[in-house]
Structure formats: structure tokens, C-alpha cells
Amino acid sequence: MSAPQRILCAFTLTFPSYSFLALKKSTTFFFLSFPPPSYITLARSLTFTSSFSHSHPTMSHNQQRGGHRGQSWKEKSKTSMSSSATSSASAVAAEAVSNRIGGLGITENSGQAATQISSAGLSKLFRGNMLENFTVDNSTYTHAQVRATFYPKFENEKSDQEVRTRMIEMVSKGLATLEVSLKHSGSLFMYAGHEGGAYAKNSFGNIYTAVGVFVLGRIFHEAWGTQAAKKQSEFNDFLESNRMCISMELVTAVLGDHGQRPREDYVVVTAITELGNGKPKFYSTPEIIAFCRSWRLPTNHVWLFSTRKSVTSFFAAYDALCEEGTATPVCKALDEVADISIPGTKDHIKVQGEILEGLVARIVSQESSKHMEKVLKESPPLPTEGAGLDLGPSLREICAANRTDEKQQIKALLQSVGTSFCPDYSDWFGDEEAGDTHSRNADKSVLSKFLQSHPADYSTTKLQEMMRLMREKRFPAAFKCYHNFHKVNSISSDNLFYKMVIHVHSDSAFRRYQKEMRLKPGLWPLYRGFFVDINLFKANKERAAEIAKSNTMVQNGSSSTLGKDALADEDANLMIKLKFLTYKLRTFLIRNGLSILFKEGPAAYKTYYLRQMKIWGTSAGKQRELSKMLDEWAVYIRRKYGNKQLSQSIYLSEAETFLEQYAKRSPQNQALIGSAGNFVRAEDFLAIVEGGRDGEGDLEMEREIAPLSPSPSVKDIVPKKEGLIVFFPGIPGCAKSALCKELLTLPGGLGDDRPVNSLMGDLIKGKYWQKVADERKRKPYSIMLADKNAPNEEVWRQIEDMCHRTRASAVPVVPDSEGTDTNPFSLDALAVFMFRVLQRVNHPGNLDKGSPNAGYVLLMFYHLYEGKSRNEFEGELVERFGSLVKMPLLKSDRSPLPDPVKSILEEGINLYNLHSSQHGSIRLDSTKGSYAKEWVKWEKQLREVLFGNTEYLNSVQVPFEFAVKQVLEQLKNIAKGDYSTPDTEKRKFGAIVFAAVNLPATEIRTLLDNLAENNPKVNAFLKDKDMVRSLNRAHVTLAHKRSHGVTAVAGYGLFLHQEVPVNLTALLFSDKTAAFEVCLGSVNEEKVVSKNQWPHLTIWTGEGVAAKEANTLPQLLSEGKATQIELNPPVTVHGTVEFY
DSSP, X not given: OOHHHHHHSSEEEEOOTTOTTOOOSEEEEOSOOOOOOSSOOOOOOOOOOOOOOSOOOOOOHHHHTTOOGGGOOOOOSSSOOOHHHHHHHHXXXXXXXXXXXXXXXXXXXXXXXXXXXXXXXHHHHHTTTHHHHOOOOTTEEEEEEEEEOOOBOOOOSSOHHHHHHHHHHHHHTTSEEEEEEEEOSSEEEEEOHHHHOEEOSSOBSSHHHHHHHHHHHHHHXXXXXXXXXXXXXXXXXXXXXXXXXXXXXXXXXXXXXXSSOOSSOEEEEEEEEEOSSSSOEEOOHHHHHHHHHHHTOOOOOEEXXXXXXXXXXXXXXXXXXXXXXXXXXXXXXXXXXXXXXXXOSSOHHHHTOSOOOEEEEEEEETTHHHHHHHHHHHSOOOOOOOTTOOOOSOHHHHHHHOOSOHHHHHHHHHHHHOTTTOOOOHHHHHHHHTTOOOOSBOOTHHHHHHHHSEESSHHHHHHHHHHHHHHHXXXXXXXXXXXXXXXXXGOBTTEEEEEEEEEEOOHHHHHHHHHHHHHOTTSOOOBSSEEEEEEEEEOOHHHHHHHHHHHHHHTTOOOOSSOTTXXXXXXXXXXXXXXXXXXXXXXXXXXXXXXXXXXXXXXXXHHHHHHHHHHHTOOHHHHHHHHHHHHHHHHHHHHHHTTSOOOGGGTHHHHHHHHHHHHTTOHHHHHHHOOOOOXXXXXXXXXXXXXXXXXXXXXXXXXXXXXXXXXXXXXXXXXXXXXXXXXXXXXTTSOHHHHHXXXXXXXXXXXXXXXXXXXXXXXXXXXXXXXXHHHHHXXXXXXXXXXXXXXXXXXHHHHHHHHHHHTEEEEEEEEOOOOOSSOSSOHHHHHHHHHHHTTOOSOTTSOSTTOTTHHHHHHHHHHHTTTOOHHHHHHHHHHHHSOXXXXXXXXXXXXXXXXXXXXXXXXXXXXXXXXXXXXXXXXOOTTTSTTHHHHHHHHHHHHHHHHXXXXXXXXXXOOHHHHHHHHHHHHHHHHHTXXXXXXXXXXXOOOOOEEEEEEOHHHHHHHHHHHHHHOHHHHHHHTTOOHHHHTSSEEEEEEEHHHHOHHHHHGGGGGBTOEEEEEEEEEEEXXXXXXXXXXXXXXXXXXXXXXSSSOEEEEEEOTTOOGGGGGGHHHHHHTTSSEEEEEEEEEEEEEEEEEO
16 A cells, blocks of 8 residues: 555544534545555554634734744845944844744754764774775675655657657547646755655755755644644654655755745645655655645646647647746646646745746646546645744744854754754764764775675665666766764664765766666666665575565565556656746856856857857847847946856846846836846845855756857857867768868868868877867867767767867768668668778778778767767757758769668677677677677678679769868858758747748739739739739738737647638738738638637738738728728638747
8 A cells, every 4th residue: 555545545634613624523534545556565544633723813924934023034225234234233133033043942952962873873883994894795785775766867869849749649649648837946855754864966964955854844834833843743754654755846045046036935845755665656746736735735836738729738838938938927828728727835926936947747647637636626725724823933034143154054954943853963963963073974885895795675686786787887977875874873893874875967877877778678767866775784594595585575566666647658758848038048048157257258158148049949039139138237247246256146136136127128128037126135044055066966057058168159150269179970981081181281271260280080199089179279279170080978078178168169070861760870871981991991090991890890880879860969969069060971862772781781780789788898899709700700791792882882972072062161151150050859949929820822822813814903903012022921810929818829739730721702902901801711620710800811011011900901991991802702722720
């Protein structure tokens, strides 16, 4: 029986006689019924008693939060004050808060008393280095359990457009429901009870977790009032006994700025995980809501879309709002188009503000809607009981009163929480509280001994498997081990306890791990926020036998990863994050650009923000508006701060004031900014983080891409004061060296005065890219031809970093190829590359016809690109470097690849996969592995087949001179700014303004010509008009965002890209405008109806006349100021419904 069952199967409440549920004074009722569990567990029933007060006095907003009118924090009237005044004010505030903490009966001594760690235990822990003396032998076992975790981080293999299309398809077919939730702007906080611990994304025992514990503890006081202490204790016991973890978004003004300083400090529950039955089990959203309502915890705003009409309307609504959306219009639009809307416990507008970070959309089971309706019916929200109570000093007041150091703030926060919720401070001060100065960090050998020990259960086996794989594949991750002070009294020389943090440093690790999961379906997912409890121990023969027997019984009984409403296949991982420009301009463009602005100057900053906007696909109009605003911001903040950089953690202190003033200038500026002026001063209560960013990365600012060097933007011009790196993501045989030789000898280089240099990889000893970086420093304004294959993301990151450090742009040159679904290069291209290599003689890198394993080497390079389609490959390069040059390779009219060539390549690929599976981790050469004989045979056959098809392989290649000419032309265009970045799938989103039926303009012009021939009035009207110029596009407007609203436009998402018949019934014209009256047909038997009062197709307007004036033609006709020519019978043309 799962925890939701345990909570809800027997949940007894005592209500007063007037209860709104009209129940008797003591009533037992059932919230949810669940199917029988698939795994064995102990059934539990929980009985709670709750007494609702008969009256709640009306309190001010501040009092409801436990605040005091006399001590509320407000922005000072002046931006500066004397140091003496500041010190005096701080002293008074500190004394007041200290008095209030004292009034609660919680002192520093009581906090120390709450930390139940014995000095003897600590002495035993550190005496003689027990870990060093703990040897691993056949009697050594280990037990590992996940202690806290958040959802796995799944990187969509498909583009965002493809994910959206798949989501719509699944919902339309009744296979799934789309679930959308608000993204509150905060940080990840996980809580597993006072024994299990409190965790941030990659750390514990610091100011982040202390703030989280305080805010969560305060939530219980607000919800349960005088029962809070009892409920806090019960909650801790429940989490511990059921081994559960609650994940939350922690939103607070004391931990640094995001998009807007929140008005209140709060948490919203985002995930609930059961960790005691093998693989972590995540609750579905209905289960989360039921759980949170039983404990009165805050839940998020959630919308469900279960029909084609609602899901297409959702995506259209987002596209219409993505560049101007704030919380109020976004929530209103989604409420109108969703099938089910469940408001959050915390109203984003009231507690955080109007600036909305974004939405998270994911696919869930089609049954989720029914489950949600049942939960909402059977689990109504319970009233809060803390209104009017003095809850003590607030988070901001405590932080403001304790400004000495981080440790002081942590201690004050934990003391204020109280011992019922936080009776043990060991994760923060464990050894220090007992007077011991040893570090909580454990020796790195914990990991190696953990991996060498026998697993005590199935979960440990799977965790060992995961960690071994990550180490073998050299994933960018750290396994940090710490002493587990909660277990200090249980340790002995044969029984050691540790905490491990699995800290993933780069998102690339998640992508690579996903690929491994596809190859090994039994792998456990790689989670975000990943903490594991480890026990190393010795087992005698009897216990070892028990462990072996237990492992046999439970090995196949691990629970599923996702909750009741999850999907079982890869579609369960379909998720997309949709952010709003009003948030991104603050965080990505202003905050994240500060270091570039102050260190590299306004020009580099402009390049940075333009590139970001281009990657997002920001509309041209918004790019112009934002550029104007950001240029003003750069001047404003540099003038005010000089060369001293504004701190990112309090950047809103300056940005909010600037944005508020900028927004007041015009309605257009107001729409651009979204919301400004709700200023909360943070300097006085900002949490102290010693040493700046902590080692766990919990202060790391979110980034969609790393700030790169100045690189092509808008027109992708390379400034002449910067250098240029031309590099080659290719395969040996792609003619990069020959191309570099041609470019070096061309007179005039790339058409400017920068010298062109080249470094050939085969002639460079040592680290090639370091040599390139050294050469860039020596000649910063030169053009460097990096004559070496650059086949993977690791190399691309090095080039990005080099660009940033040496003020250069980089341009990738790739062989043009159709590619396959999983590789950017086709077999045709691979065959040509191999054929070229096998014709070489005396190659500097010894990769020529004399190389016994040349075919294997090319297959190795080919597989370095495995997992990326051509679109993904080109799209990633464009996003990273802003441009892409394609080198022609194969003729478009070539005949298909001969079967013998195709077969020998496929045989080689299969052999390579076998070889890699056997020897991949050590990259053993083909001449030495288990398949050495097979490789010799294949290499011989490869040569025979390729040379037997020499005529074909020569005939399909474009002339080399033509390829050089094309590459040179593209490079020159980039250098002088005549290059436009190619579109990729990720660039297809844009702000929707209106919906319309797009019609073929040529057909409309032909119809007009026919009418002119047969009707003198039409002929006279058209004879002096250039209809080719005025009618180059034709559409019938269905709805406009400004005139009809977002949801009206979004409603046409149901018909997007669908063909619809349009009947032209009459032609109306005046001296200023002309239009066809239209009657719209149906799509799939559903009538398409325009929101315009008079549906029409505008075909001409006079100079200076707006197209919308065509709406007045019926009125002008009634006044005798327009002419109407009826079309009888009506003329039918077909168009498609599109968004513009």
C-alpha cells in the first residue's frame, strides 16, 4: 500500500456541528480508493483529529503572515543614508527580533541541547581514521538507499517543435492528457524529515537548507495554528517511517535575485517521492494534491488539456503571450482554454508578483483527468488556522538581525523553527557543536570501497551499476561523500555510515546517460538532486546467507519510477519548458550579462544579448525594442557603477528602478517590461553566503547557454577587431586539409585585412586545441583555420571557451550531407570519405592506403556523431556559434549507392558495434581485440568493394574547385555581414498576433483579371492599380490578439495547418480600399467562424490607408460610397489556417 493509500484509506477528522460538509461531529470518510498494491508492504492507517475554530477575526495581510505592524519592512524613502543611521536602525531591528526570538523560549543553548550527537561518538568516528582501516574483503557488504531526489532530467531527443507535435497527436488520439503547471521562480529544496535531512540541489547543511526548513516550518504554523508543533512532529515521523522525500520550489528574497523579488517567502510542493521500495516512486499530480491537502501544504496551479481543441489552444495561447505574458493574462488565458483548472494554494500574483518565469508542460496518462476530478471532489482544501497568531519574527527579519556570518544566520533560523520540527542540527553543526573541529567531508576512498563491496540488496546493486557506468564513461559528475552524523552512535570499526551527493556538473551528462539507458533498459535514471545514504559493514556467514536469500526474493520487485498516472514508454518523458520573455530579459539578458558588460564592454554585451534573442527566435520587432532598452541599461549602470560590477544576487535593486522608469514612457515600453515598480529592498536581509558561490553550485545562475564570445548576430557580422576560428566538425576524408591549403593561397583572404593562418592537426605534437589557443593569443585579430576534425560537444565547448577568452568568433564548416535519423552523415558520404582516405599516400597522420585499419578509424569517427540527426547536428552548431558553412560534397542527381558498397559499410558498422560492446571502455584498436581476424577480413573486402566501384564514387562527387568556391563565398559573406543564420527546428516559435486563412495570391489575382474582362466597373477600378505589388499575399483574418483577445486567437489552434474552403461571394470597393466578401467552410465537419463581424479578404488599400479600413466597406456601401459586384455562383478557393 503506497503512502497516498496509507494517508487516505482511513483519515478521521473531528468537525464542529456546523461543518460545511454537513457531517456529524465525528465522521470517518474515504478520500480515494486505490487498486491493490503490486508489491508487499505493511498497511497503515492514520487517524488525525482537527478542530476548526468557530470564528476567525479579520486580520490585515501582514498580521495573517504573523508579522507586526510596528516592525514591517518597507523601502526607505531615500536610496542612501549615513552609516550611523544605518547602524542605529540595524541595531534596533536586531534587538527587536532577538527579543521576539527570546519570547518564543528558544535560545542558543536550547539549540545546542537539541543536537543529540555525543562527543564519544564523534571521537570514535575520527579516532584512528576508521575508513582507512576498513579493508574490503569477501565479507564486506554495502547497503545504499536513495535519501532524497527530484525528477530525472530528461533531455528531449526531438526538437521542441517535434515534442509539441507529438504531444498534440497523443492527446488528439485519446492516448494521453497534457498537464501544465506554473514555474515559480526559486530554487529546489528537498525535505526527508528531520532524520532524513534537508537538501538543496547539490548540497546540504548550509544557508539554503536552513532557509528551506524555516519556510516549511512557518507553513505549518500558518496552516495548523496552535496544532503546528504536533503536526510538524507527526509529519517528520511520517516521512521517516515511510522513507519519503518532499521536493519544493523555495521562493524567497533572501537567497538572491531571479526575475522578480517575491512579496512573500514560501514553498510550493512540486514532487513527492517514496524511496523505501527500490527505485524511487514519484507521485502523480492528483496524488500530490491529495497528500498536500491532508497536510495542508501548498500546491501549484495546474491545468489539464485532454482534447485536441484544448491542447492546440494551449500552445497557441502560449505563442501569443510568450513575448509579453505576465501572470494575470497567462493564468486567465489558460483558465479559459483548459479542460480542468486547479488553482494553486499560493496565488503567484499575490506572493511572487506578475513576472512569470514560465510553464512546464508534460504528458501524463489519459486517466489523469478522471483521477484529478475524484481527488478534487473527495479531498477539498482544508482551512488554515494560523491567522491572527503571532508566529514570531519572519525570515527577512531574522536574516536582517543576524548579519555577522552565515553560521549565525543558520543558527538563528533553526532556533526560530523550534525543536518540534528541527530537533537536530547535526547536518549543519554536527561536529562543531560537540567541540570537534574535524571536517564533515569523508575521504574519497568511500566511493571505491562502496563499489568494491558486495551489494546488500537490489537497490544497492542498481546504484553501484549507475556509478560504475558514470565513472567508466567519464561523465562530468562528482561523487562527494560526507560523514553521516545522524548515525554517529551506531558506528564501529566494522560498520560505517556516510552520505553521498551525486553532483552532475553538465547537462551533457544527462543526455549521454539517456543514450546508455536506451542501450541498457535496466539502468536506473540519473536524477536531479541526488543524495544517497551508504552503509559499509562486515557480515558473517549467517548474515551473508540471509542477504543472498533476500536479494533473490526482491530483485524483480522494484517499484516503478513514476506514479499512478504516468506512462510506461518513452512518451512518459515528453516534457517542455515554456518561458516568457518578460522573465528572460531580466535574468538572461540583464543579470547574466553583467559580467560581460563590465569586463568586456558594451559592444561585447550587445553581441551577447542579440545572440540570445536570436536563439530564442524573438520577433524582429521585440529585438529592436529590447536592443534600445538594453543599450540604455548598459549606459545607465556603467555610468553609475564605473568599473565595479553590480552583484548578480541583488541586481534587481538597480534593474527594477530602471525598468520602472523605462516602462512609464509609453504603453509599448510597459508591454515590453511586463511589470515593474513592485520593489522589495533585499540588501538588509540577504542571506550571507561565505566565499561567494558555494562548492556545490547551488548559487549558480540559470543559463540557457553559456555567455560566449562575440559571435555573429542579426546579420552575423564578424567585427574586424576580433579574430575568427574556422573549424571542421567532419570525418577524415572530408577534404578539410585540401580546403585549408586553398584558402591559405587565395589572394585577399576573406576579403579583409586580417591575416589567415592554419594549424594542421597531424603535424602538431601535444594538445592541439591548446596550441590553437596559444596562437590566438599571439595573433588575436587573425583568421585561424583549425585543420583538425572537431567531432563532438567536448571539442565544441573548448572552442567556445577559447572564443570567449581570446575575443574571437567561430565558424563551423561541415560537409553537406542528408544524414540519417541517428547520424548527420549518410552512408553515401561515409563511402566517399573512405574512398578518399584509401587513395592517400604519405599522409602526415599515417591514415592512408598503407594503414591496415583505416576503415575502422573512419567508423570510429563516424560513430562519434551517433545519436544526432542532421537537423539536430546543424541546429546545435548554429545555436552555439551563430552560423554554419556547408561544403558541397555529393551531386544531388546521383544514382543510389550500389548494393555492394552499402552492404560492406553496414557490415563494418555491425562489426564496430560488436567490437565497441566488447572493448569500448578501453578503446582497444581493431588489430588487437577479440574481433581482430574479422577486422582484417573486412578491411580487405572494403578496399576491394570501394575500388571496384571507383567510377561510381568519382562520378557522385561535386568538383573540388566548386566546393572551394562555395565555402569561400559563404565565409566572405559572414565576414562582411551578408549572411543570415539558417532556421532550425528550435527557432520556429514566435509571438502570435493573429490567426488567418492563408490563400494563394496568384489565384486571387487571376480571379480579378477575369472579373475585369467581364465587368466594366471592375476593369475601370483596377486599370490604374499595380495588383501584383499590392496583392502579393492574401489572407482572411479570423481573430486578432488586440481586438479579440488571446483565447480567441488560440481557439484556431484546432485548425492549424488544415485546409479550409473559402467562398468569395462579392467584391466591394471604394476609392480607398477593396475586399472580397467571404464565407468560410469547414474542417473535419467543424465550421470555421471568423471573429470579424464582416469576414473578408482585403485586396487593395490606397496609399496611407490601413488594411483594417476594409471593415468599413459594408457601411460605405449602405451610404452609397462603395460599389458591390456579386459573384454568382460564388468562387471557391482553398487555403490553410495559420498563425501570424
